[in-house]
Amino acid sequence: MQRRAAAIYFVLLLVVGVGAYAYIDVAEGTQQPELELEGTTLAEGDTTTIDGVEYTVSSLGVESGGGGGHGGGGGASPTATMAWTNDSAQFSAQLANNDTVSAANVAWEGQTGRSTAELDDGSTVQFNGSEYSVATNASAESLTLEQASGNGSESFGVGDTVQYQNNATVLTQVSEESATLAWGDQYRVSIPNESDVSSLTMRQEINTTQRLLADDDVYDQTVTINGTEYVTYRENDSNVPLNQYLPEPTTSTIEEGDTVQYQGNETTVANVTTEAATLEWGGTRTETVALQEGGNVTLAGGGQYFAHYPNQEEVVLAPQSQYENYAQWNNEVDYFHERINGLWGVAIIALIGAILLLGMALMPVRG
Numbered sequence: 001m002q003r004r005a006a007a008i009y010f011v012l013l014l015v016v017g018v019g020a021y022a023y024i025d026v027a028e029g030t031q032q033p034e035l036e037l038e039g040t041t042l043a044e045g046d047t048t049t050i051d052g053v054e055y056t057v058s059s060l061g062v063e064s065g066g067g068g069g070h071g072g073g074g075g076a077s078p079t080a081t082m083a084w085t086n087d088s089a090q091f092s093a094q095l096a097n098n099d100t101v102s103a104a105n106v107a108w109e110g111q112t113g114r115s116t117a118e119l120d121d122g123s124t125v126q127f128n129g130s131e132y133s134v135a136t137n138a139s140a141e142s143l144t145l146e147q148a149s150g151n152g153s154e155s156f157g158v159g160d161t162v163q164y165q166n167n168a169t170v171l172t173q174v175s176e177e178s179a180t181l182a183w184g185d186q187y188r189v190s191i192p193n194e195s196d197v198s199s200l201t202m203r204q205e206i207n208t209t210q211r212l213l214a215d216d217d218v219y220d221q222t223v224t225i226n227g228t229e230y231v232t233y234r235e236n237d238s239n240v241p242l243n244q245y246l247p248e249p250t251t252s253t254i255e256e257g258d259t260v261q262y263q264g265n266e267t268t269v270a271n272v273t274t275e276a277a278t279l280e281w282g283g284t285r286t287e288t289v290a291l292q293e294g295g296n297v298t299l300a301g302g303g304q305y306f307a308h309y310p311n312q313e314e315v316v317l318a319p320q321s322q323y324e325n326y327a328q329w330n331n332e333v334d335y336f337h338e339r340i341n342g343l344w345g346v347a348i349i350a351l352i353g354a355i356l357l358l359g360m361a362l363m364p365v366r367g
Helices: 002-030 208-214 320-361
Strands: 040-042 047-050 053-064 076-096 100-102 114-120 124-127 130-137 142-147 153-157 161-164 167-174 178-184 186-190 199-205 223-225 228-232 239-241 251-255 259-262 265-272 276-292 296-298 304-308 315-319
Touching: 040 047, 076 265, 076 315, 114 130, 114 167, 124 161, 130 178, 142 167, 161 178, 167 208, 199 265, 259 276, 304 320, 315 320
Parallel strands: none
Antiparallel strands: 040 315, 047 053, 053 076, 076 276, 100 186, 114 178, 124 130, 130 142, 142 153, 161 167, 167 178, 186 199, 199 251, 223 228, 228 239, 259 265, 265 276, 296 304, 304 315
């Protein structure tokens, strides 16, 4: 009698557990809340124009280890990066008091101790003891020197050092027509220790070694005679004291508001303090913004948006006016998951109860 009752309850619990599991399967396939957003759906590489600005989804993927959120998956979170070009970006740099700056990087009106050379695209120059043809690429900001014999080539980017006519020059600018090389002495930045400072001084620091290497009329090294350093001319081996050979270092004063060329940019001396002078300029910069599930995004035009991932390959960029729908959907998803979790609890408890009941019913009876 007891075993018959146990069998009846076993079947009942089994039916309850299987029924709960079956309902979970049906509910997850047909009853999950759906979200409809009026926004822009984008995949990786797609572009869209919002408020007159063109944006590109530069990356879209899954970030492992994150919380995920709704639509993101349990242990992974979809993420994307959107990029655009800011044509009115603001940049700044500082020249600290007592620092040195290369003549290749800074130029101003009336400057001495700085030299430049223009290498025209398609021209031929001497490089490493051989003839090379010049090829410029403005979009890549690169200069390529191709050996005339076809045995090799070397490429340089803006800021790289190029040995040219016995000078260690710096590639400062590249256009489709030419490349600009610059070289010269360093300058020492000096700012007076005053309460109302408004200017800085650039004092030339002559590079003796570089100057001797660039001058074919003299030997590349000085000689010391009776404690005095001399420069020796190749033509007649005559010696001239080094301090007479070298020009007098120049000193230039630059005021707030003056224009200075710095690393190829036309900058303005915006502010001078006793610690540093601040240079400012405008230019073009690629800006990026990360798109997280449900995260707010302020775009370049000031518009407010948020992101939603319907799957791991797409992201929807929706205006903030749609966020109320998104929040309501989140609440519905939470409630749906609570019910599913409850059904899982019923299924698991019923299965465990059925197994325990069956096991106890089959235990041998003593006596």
